[in-house]
Amino acid sequence: MSKQWKRPAMALATAFAISNALAAQVIGVDASAPAAAPVTGHLQLGAASTPRGSVLGANNRYLTLDGQPWMPVMGEFHYSRSPAATWEAELAKMKAAGITVVASYVIWNHHEPKDGAFDWKGNRDLRRFVQLCGKLGLKAVVRVGPWVHAEVRYGGIPDWVVDGMRTRGNDPQYLRHVARLYREIGAQLKGSLWKDGGPVIGLQLENEYNLGGPGEGAEHIAKLKQLALQAGMDVPYYTVTGWDGAQYPSGQVTPVFGGYVDEPWAVSTTELPPKETYAFRFDSRVSGDLGAQTKSHGPGTAETDIDKTPFLGAEYGAGLPFMYRRRPVVSPDDIASMLPVQLGSGVNLMGYYMFHGGRNPVGGTTLEESSISGGYNDTPAINYDFQAPLGPDGQQRAVLEYLRPFHYFIAGFGDRLAPMTVRKPDVTPEGPKDLRTPRVAVRSSGDSAFVFVNNHVRQYPMPAQALQFDVKLAGGTVRFPRQPVTVPNGAYAIWPVNFDLDGTRLRYATAQPVARLDGGADGITYVFAASAGIPAELALEADSAAIDTAAPRSMAGSATVVDVTPGTARALTIRRAGARPVHLLVLPADQSRRLSIGEIAGQRRLVLSGQQTWFDGGKLHLRSVGEAAMRFAVYPALARTPKAAGSAGSATLRAQGSDGVFQAYEATLPAVQLTATAAPLRQALPAPAVMKGGLAKAAIQPIPEAWRTAATWRIDVQPDALKHVDDALLQIDFTGDIGRLFDGTRLADDWYYSGYRWQSGLKALAANGQQPNELSLAVLPLRADAPVYIPKEARPDFGAQSQIARVNNVSLVPVYKVTVTP
Structure with missing residues (x-):
């Protein structure tokens, strides 16, 4: 298994040769000034404590859980667009992919196609869906509309409402029906709210709302929040989408943002200019056109609230829909390269739309958005694939593997990143169309920082960049790496500066932290992911700790610099008197995409596999499209040989020996030929x-x-x-x-x-x-x-x-x- 993942020595030599041939640039970032303390008390949160005393909070910079910085990863999954029998497994797949919060629209016309005739059964059983989220340890945000867009007929508002009254404002007749809808949703969520010990932590009111006028704008959003509370939906967080001139009552709700790497709703029949989504933002949060169907001609509340609310995401496109006039196909790199950009721009909740694809139900008519029904776009009548990381039938797409290491990074180190403020480098691109100036940002707090680099722009080649970084922090300046490193076209990464490894300071690394694994008496393992084509260089403070490594090392001032060849063996081990050992595992880029993390046999473990993997009840599930033989490797090793069972037949499991620190296995099912x-x-x-x-x-x-x-x-x-x-x-x-x-x-x-x-x-x-x-x-x-x-x-x-x-x-x-x- 490991042979195919080892980086050839020739590749490293080539990288250094290219670096020497390029004009090196030193990117300076002054991050020495202290950041202002977070501001609290001005956001009107709902009931934020569970019966057991766990508390959610928010300040003007980040979310908190039990008083500590908290950075979730949220993924959209529409229960009414998916078979109910599959929900539990699909939610478990999302959890294994690093999703911690599941968002879902309540699409009104899926539930009340006729006046007063509500349907909450089968694929529309909201109560069961959120209960399954809670069972799996996932939190939930319910997007209650009443207008949701979602590429659905009339934005989800039933025909009989659209035909009979004025919508999306404080019209009394409309509000009576909205109040009834909210009461129905409230009944579905009863007992599942955060204050009850349940998973529902937030509600989104309306969607893409920028209307203004009597009974509209902030006045309407305030009314919707009042109706939600009257329906019993008292939750910690109330959100609205913040783009396209959104109008909302400041302090009563919190805006969420997004961005897409192309615009299927655009009218161009050719490639679009370079998207703003790939450019770091240092003074704004709205990432270009997000396809709102109504237009605003002035700044919205989100722009004036920028210093009052945390930078939260809800609709960063994990894929794109196909619309009739425009059908862009995106690559995994197109999507994953957004993460360093958004995190480096200050995002403290990475929220995706869509993370799981689906299919529209059919009622008295098909329920898609279409020009015939007055929509701005034409979309397929049934299919809502969205090129999502998980397809409508639960199949894993390649993009999921590219996103997963970033999600694990957020889960493991988001509490460090969330309080960090964005610092602008001394040289920045003139705009999204500037493809030559390096794209870099830093987030820092005190003497620690992360450097974010992006050299990928969809459909536009970027020049290779030979870069070094001068990051000036409170305790001094860190220049790294020792020599300029070539960042090739298409590369993107997050690199740590002054990163704590359980008592040892990692001065810098040109590899991305992914996870921290507690192995008990065997010690702590930090997992890093190398960037393709970029040498992995780690510099550790040379103090009283002993560093065991077979990799080449040298001294640079007071730091021990280790040149790591990524692989499945431990790159190094740090030993301190009286402390457990700390191991560093640096995986090659392609191998890090095969990594999943979950609980097996009562312990959190690493699993490497080319198959789709997820975890449930201490068991490991593997799913393969077309291949009857499935290979996987586990670390730490299992105490005894496991058993394997196929969902529709017997399975053979064979131990394959060791692969570095991993224990390898192969499970085989009888091969089936289908025609x-x-x-x-x-x-x-x-x-x-x-x-x-x-x-x-x-x-x-x-x-x-x-x-x-x-x-x-x-x-x-x-x-x-x-x-x-x-x-x-x-x-x-x-x-x-x-x-x-x-x-x-x-x-x-x-x-x-x-x-x-x-x-x-x-x-x-x-x-x-x-x-x-x-x-x-x-x-x-x-x-x-x-x-x-x-x-x-x-x-x-x-x-x-x-x-x-x-x-x-x-x-x-x-x-x-x-x-x-x-």
Whole structure:
């Protein structure tokens, strides 16, 4: 396992050679001035104590838990867009990915499609969803609307409300129905609030709200908060979205922010300029256009409140949706490189939208946002994949592996980072379009700091930078590394300065802290992640501690500098008289993405695996798409050989010896071959020209009657496909405009063509527990002149054709699951 992850010596030599060839830059940051003390008492929090005395708080800089700085990671998961039977496992997957708070919209028209007829059953069972959050040790923020956007019809407000009254203001008729909705939500949450010992710590009121006028603006948000309290929803935190000129009553609610790496709601059919999301912000919090459907022409309350509220995130895009006119496909680096930028800009709650994809339910009509229903965007009727880290069928996407080390860093060291203030370097880019000036920020407190570096901008190559840093702190200046280090195009990192290793000071490291693991008598292990292409250099204060290492070392003033070759073996061990040893483990970048951390056999352990992993009840779960053999390695080692069981058959578990400090295993299930075929039923007809119009005055989704021109295929899957597997993913590779998957006459799933892989789980497609057996696929032709943005990598070559509608391949991929019990 470890051989493929060891960095070749040639790569290090190449990095040094490039560094010497570049003009070195020393980035100076004066972080010596003390920061002002946090201001408290001005934010109106709700009931903040549990029956056991645990207390949540907030000041103008950060959140607190039991009086200590607290930095959560929040991920959005819409319960009503996901099968209820999967919720517990999906929440456990989110927890294993480092999510500590789950956010979810309550989408009104999913619950009250007709006046007074509420539905809180099955996939709409909010009570059960938040209870499962509590069972798994996750906290919850409920986004109660009543308008939520969420790319849903009328922003979630039911048709009968939109048709019958004035919405999004203090109209008495509207408020009566909102009050009833809030009472229903309050009944669902009763007993699950923080003050009851439950997981619900916050409510978001409305969404993207910047309306102003009589009965609107701050007056309306204040009224919504009053109605929420009257409905029994007394929670520590009340939030509103703070972008696009948001209007709210200062002090009564706290704004949250976000940012996306592209704009599917834009009207451009070409690549966008470099996004502000990749540029450090030193005096603002709003990251460009976030797609609000109403517009404000002046600064909002969030701008005037910037010194009064902590910098909290709720909608940093962990992916992007596909909208009809614009379908950007993002890479894991596009998303993960946001984290150093946002954290370096002062964010103290990293909140994602969406972390888990889903599918829209179907009511009396489809419930997606569309131009036909007056929306600004056209979105798929069913599919809400969002390119999220966890797909609609629970599949793990590559981006999750890139985000996870940052989440573990926040979980392990967020209490150190949260009180740190942002410090601006002496040289900064002129703006988001400046691609040559190094992008660096520092957060510091006293004599400790973190340096944040980003050299990645989506779709724009960045020059390699040869950098050194001069960080001036209260106790003196730290220059590092010894020689300028090359930061290649696409690289991004967080590096510590004067970092405490249980009594030993790490003066600096060009590797990112990931986690601290308490191994009992065996000592403490600090896990670091190296950055690809950047040598890992660690400098430790040379005091009374003994440093054991096989790596090359040298002295630089009063520090011992260790040049680490990343791998699965301990990089070094620090030994102090009368103290437990402290071990440092430095993983290569690609290996750190295979790292998950959770409790196995009553102890928090590290697990390395190329498979999807999560933890529950002291057990380890592994899930693999297409591979019946699953390898994993555990540290600290288990006391005895574990057992393995497959979800749909026997599993064989074999010990594979040691891999550095890790104990390696391989679990194998019987391999299954699954088949799916596509047989043409109807050829495409000439598709009508794509129309422009709607609120965006851009390309709009074809009208329903245009589907008479679609090509159609019958999809056959073997009847016993789910017999020996955890699930089976139907993969549809097509080229066209829109694909629709039917089970009989029921629209089961749909997809906008973009080059991004479309998968549908057979379990999700099943009706009444029965595997679908009447599947068909309709593909609306993509016209060569369609004014829509499709990434150039996926834009088809039309040749002499005026349109394309074809199926390239249909396959059925087995999904295996193994549970490892110590």
